[in-house]
Amino acid sequence: MMLLLLTSAVLRIFNAMSVSRIYAVPMAFRVHWRSYSSKIDLKKLRPMILERIENRAKDYPVPGMIPAAEEVLKARELLFQGVFTLLKRLPIVACKFCPKVYIGEKGHLIQTCHGYRRIGKNRVHEWVHGGLNDMLVPVEAFHLHNMFQGAIKHQQRFNFERVPAIVELCMEAGADVTHEILRSANGTFKAWETLRSGVKKLLMVYPAKVCKHCSEVHIGPSGHQALLCGVFRYESWRGSHYWMKAKVNEVVPPKMVWRRRPQYPKVLLNEDRDYYGHAPAVVDLCSKADAIVPSKYQCMMKVNGLPGPITRL
Structure with a gap:
């Protein structure tokens, strides 16, 4: 009997202490717990989710963005043709x-090479003759049947064609x-600006x-x-990708170069x-071909910067 009385007294003290602790916390920081007895049946929700995805796909492509997509494709064609022509001169x-490039007959001696697969750093580059793909980085993506189709499984990777990411973005837009695209050796720099601004507009509407x-x-x-993480970029195998929202520089890499x-x-x-x-490599190439570079690049290019101490001697 004494044991029961002692146990009940201890329980009352413990409950009182718990209640006092709860009320000692301000109202704004109290957590209200709720218990739900009903369970969610995912099998019943699956058809509703798929139907919602299909209805969302009906809103694409957005009619107002089709001219922007057409303009990006034309600018891309002009850019490739213009850079190809300038590289002849x-x-x-x-x-x-490493992916670094330099516009000139001889490379620089700046120690920024990180070696094959980034096994080193701060090394002198070993320069070889460059080409079009060194100037305009070929970014590819899987070509989808429609934008809101099911996710591509690993065993399905050979069922989908790899196409340039810009082309895929424009097709989904x-x-x-198949439209005949105008060709020129003129307006390369303008095509570069049009391409990047157009891709920026499309990424505001179409996810990547x-x-x-x-x-x-x-x-x-x-x-x-x-x-396939790292396979198409000549890096180590890591398995599944870690996806984030893509920006313009991921779809159209600027490929920065040192400017002389x-x-x-x-x-x-x-x-x-x-x-x-x-x-950007394209901007420096066009400037060496006497193109007028906009003022937004002048700070980056240090147009009015001081010469180095060695060149002042």
């Missing part, structure tokens, strides 16, 4: 072990890829994903499930790297 070199680890691009609301001004030495030195400017 101006030399370009590319690093043998309603552009006619990029892998955080290997920069694989997928045009659609959710990334594919193929275990007339007062600099013919071969840029590592000691004076703080005095050198940068520019």
